[in-house]
Amino acid sequence: MKPRNKRIIFVLLALLSVGGASALIGKAMKGNLNYLYAPEEVLAGKVPKDQVFRLGGLVKKGSLQRSKTSMEARFIVMDNRGNEITVVTDKILPDLFQEEKSQVSRGKMNAEGVFVAEEVLAKHDSEYMPKELKEVLAKEHTPPTKTGDKL
Amino acid sequence: MIPEIGHFALILALSVAVVQGIFPLWGSFNGKLAWTSMAKPGAYAQLFFLFISFLCLLYAFIVNDFSVKYVANNSNSQMPAAFRASALWGAHEGSLLLWALILSGWGAAVAFFSKGIPSIMLARVLSVMGFIGVGFMLFLLMTSNPFERLLQIPLQGRQLNPLLQDIGLIIHPPLLYMGYVGMSVAFSFSMAAMIGGKLDAAWARWARPWTNIAWVCLTFGIALGSWWAYYELGWGGWWFWDPVENASLMPWIIGTALIHSLAVTEKRSSFKVWTILLAILAFSLSLLGTFLVRSGVLTSVHSFASDPARGLFILVFLLVVIGSSLLLFAFRAHKLRSTGSFSLVSRESGLLVNNVILLVMAATVLLGTLYPLIIDALSLGKISVGPPYFNAIMVPLALVLFSVMGFGFFVRWKKDSMSRVLKRVWFPLTLSLVSAFVLPMLLAQDLKIMTILGVFASSWIALAALMWVLSSGRSPFKLPLASWGSVVAHIGMAMTVAGITVVSLYDSEKDVRLEKGQSYELAGYKYTFNGVEAIQGANYKAHRATMDVTYNGKTVTTVHPEKRDYGPGSMPMTEAGIDAGFTRDLFVALGEPLGGDAWSFRLYHKPFVRWIWLGAVLMGLGGLMAALDKRYRRVRRRSLEVAQDDEKQTTNKPNPKLSGAIA
Incomplete structure (x- = not known):
């Protein structure tokens, strides 16, 4: 084989691999990004159907109900403008999960308008709090009565 | 004072x-x-x-x-x-x-x-x-x-942070740092070679053992981190694609590419530009990792209370390092002539594929790690890039890499023919193809495409490495230590791949509510909950559950998962109860009290999860053996004269055939 042809083959191989990798990355990026939404945005229909997303908000006081026989737990997530979404999960709730504290759950909406969570994360204490969550919560979910609360 | x-x-x-x-x-x-x-x-x-x-x-x-x-x-x-x-x-x-x-x-x-x-x-x-x-x-x-x-x-x-009060933390960070910082040695050698303008193969020979040792430390460090996360974070995962994990994985991937590329530069005087760039990249990624972790732009258990001034300093430092090294590179690039030519079927080509794939993998991880930051900086929303993204790209890439890996052992440097290679690989190739279909059917009674691919990849790598030793025509005891190192490291890779495949596809997990005396069966193991007691540790209080595990009526073990409280200002800690084994781990995490005698538990059956870390240990050992090969000690004595020989070769036989394609 002539050196020139060999070089062409190498270049083609390189292009092929770069092209293949970008196609893979593009495809993976499309399907696997999890956006964080507040209840208001969800109720306004901003989230496409059947998409896995993260729902952030405050756990409503007195809304946590546990099944007497199974792992199932239900609670209501709200923002400070009165928008509410019911969340149901059969996973262990995290140690720091509490009513009137913020949480983020990952999952999707079912046909009845209930959010089925595959994973529930609680508000971390100040040191381990995800920054993005801190910002969204500071904007959306600070209870109006407790404005000085450290999030 | x-x-x-x-x-x-x-x-x-x-x-x-x-x-x-x-x-x-x-x-x-x-x-x-x-x-x-x-x-x-x-x-x-x-x-x-x-x-x-x-x-x-x-x-x-x-x-x-x-x-x-x-x-x-x-x-x-x-x-x-x-x-x-x-x-x-x-x-x-x-x-x-x-x-x-x-x-x-x-x-x-x-x-x-x-x-x-x-x-x-x-x-x-x-x-x-x-x-x-x-x-x-x-x-x-x-x-x-x-x-x-x-x-x-x-x-x-x-x-x-109670998460960090653990034996894992005593050794994990120092090892990881040894690896990160060790990449600076390869970087310094490549810089020194460029400053001198004498870019022969000698610098690669000097840098190789150091790079190997740095890579070994990084391998052990990452494996320890993964093991620590597995038992200490309490939820049974061994890799989370957490940004900080990614920060250590990127230098490891590039370091792996660098080790292979250094071999080509040393032995064949080829890949010179490539090797220098990889050395710069490996160290830059180590610094980037430090920047990402320390600046507080990322959030994870690893990022401490942060300060923008620190982030800025590391960013500037990173720019100075990358900028000055690339500038130097730009001035010297014309001197980098790769002299070794090679044909399409040759070990060089195989290692080129290895390098390209590893580079793409590192780029994928980098993109996934930085993408949320970029999107946030552009105010386009808050997103997180989850494991599905990384898995969707890394798994196919890895499969291509592993398929090529087996051939790599048998292909000759410079020029080889497909028929000769096939004559040598047909046996391990057939054997691993057969086992890819037979093993899952026998052991798991099913046939998933991912199982077949995973079992094929791991048995192909391991068999190819073993057959290479057996068919080398020399007594295995007379093989140089470096060859043994390579074989052991690749078998380690095969073991890790096997572990990842099996645990990803066949683990079982269940969150259950158990009252005292109740039991639950998962993957044939019956877990019976025998109550919770309160205990007092050195600097914590804990609830400690007793869980008896039986298999077909025979007692297997008793595990004691704990929920620890380290006092005000700290998170409660979940200390899992683990029964470790060569072919499976039983993992029980204690959840929360659900009223009365009932608690929630997370139960796991994790087949072959230990293989992931055992494989990493073998990889590290292999790297260590390669670094300690007496060839380097001997060569170092002769290195001056060899360096001069290389110089002569370079000037006497300019061979620009393929250098353009590589450079």
Whole structure:
């Protein structure tokens, strides 16, 4: 084989691999990004159907109900403008999960308008709090009565 | 007094590093022997002063000197002494001091084991390492001084994050840092070679054992981190694609590529440009990892309370390092002529595929790690890039890589023919194809496409490596240590792949609610809950559950998962109950009380999960064997004369055939 042809083959191989990798990355990026939404945005229909997303908000006081026989737990997530979404999960709730504290759950909406969570994360204490969550919560979910609360 | 001595020693170390950076380099140009010979004592002195500084901080931790702000923030007198000591590197300032200490340790080691390296080359290598040290010590002194005192001395220190009060933390960060910082040695060698303008294969030969050892440390460090996350974070995962994990994985991937590319540069005088770029990239990614973790732009359990000034400093430092090394590269690139030509079917081609795939993998991880930051910076929303993204790309890429890997053992350098290679690989190839279909059917009674691919990949790598030893025609005991190292490391890779495949596809997981006396069966194991008791630990209170596990009515084990409370201001900790085994782990995590006698539990059956870490241990051992091959010691003695030979070759036989395609 002539050196020139060999070089062409190498270049083609390189292009092929770069092209293949970008196609893979593009495809993976499309399907696997999890956006964080507040209840208001969800109720306004901003989230496409059947998409896995993260729902952030405050756990409503007195809304946590546990099944007497199974792992199932239900609670209501709200923002400070009165928008509410019911969340149901059969996973262990995290140690720091509490009513009137913020949480983020990952999952999707079912046909009845209930959010089925595959994973529930609680508000971390100040040191381990995800920054993005801190910002969204500071904007959306600070209870109006407790404005000085450290999030 | 002691902390001030530590502070002072740190300043002295910085001054030494400045001298070590400037004079040997200068002397290497104007031929002043006295100046170049300052490199070695400089490296030793820097290590000496940093060691004193480190000891002083360690002393402050051991004796609970809470007048030192860093000690007061990260340790208290109720913690066991071992954890008080390891708390030194549990947060930002101390871990940076450890970084600097390890860097100077590498420098001194290079100076000590450098008998065959020409003194001018050595002077330049140590000078580059001196400059890196200057950067880090300036960073320490300007933004994160660990010796800062408090005006009001607290009676008691704060709690160290309970997650970090663990044997894993005592060894995981130092090993990881050894790996990160070790990449600076390959970087310094490549810089020194470029400064000298003599870009023969000799620098690759000198850099190889160092790069291997750095890679070994990184491998062990990452594996330890993964193991620690598995049992300490409490939820049974062994890899989370957490940004900080990614920060350590990227230098590892590029380091892997660098090891292979250095082999080509040394043995075939090819891939020269490529190798230099990889050396720059590996170290830059180590710095980027530090930047990402320390600047607070990322969030994870690893990122400590952060300060924008620190992030800015590392960012500037990163830009200086990348900028100056690429600038130097631009000036020298025309001298980089790869002399070894090779044809399409050759070991060089195989390693080229290896390098390209590894590079794409590192780019994928980088993109996934930085993408949320970019999107956030552009105010396009808050997103997280989850494991599905990484898996969707890394798995196919890895499969291609593994398929090529097996052939790589049998292909000759320079030129080979497909038919000859096939004649040698047909046996392991057929055997692994057969086992890919037979093993899952026999052991799991099903046939998933991913199982077939995974079993094929791991048996193909392992069999190819083994067959290569057996068919090499030499007694296995006469093979050089480096060849054995390669075989062991690749078998380790095969083991890790097998572990990942099986545990990802066949693990079972269930969150259950159990009242005292109730039981639940998962994957044939019956878990019976026998109550929770309250216990008092050294510096925590805990609820401790008793869970008896039986299999077909026979008692297997009793595990005790715990929920620990380390007092106000800290998160509750889940301490899993694990029964480890060669072919399966049983993993029980205690959830929360659900009223009455009922608690929630997470149960896991994790087949072959240990193989992931055992494989990593083999990889590390293999790398160590390769680095300790006596060839390097012998070669170092001859290296001068070999270097001159290479030079002659380069000038006598210019062979531009393929260099363009590679360069």
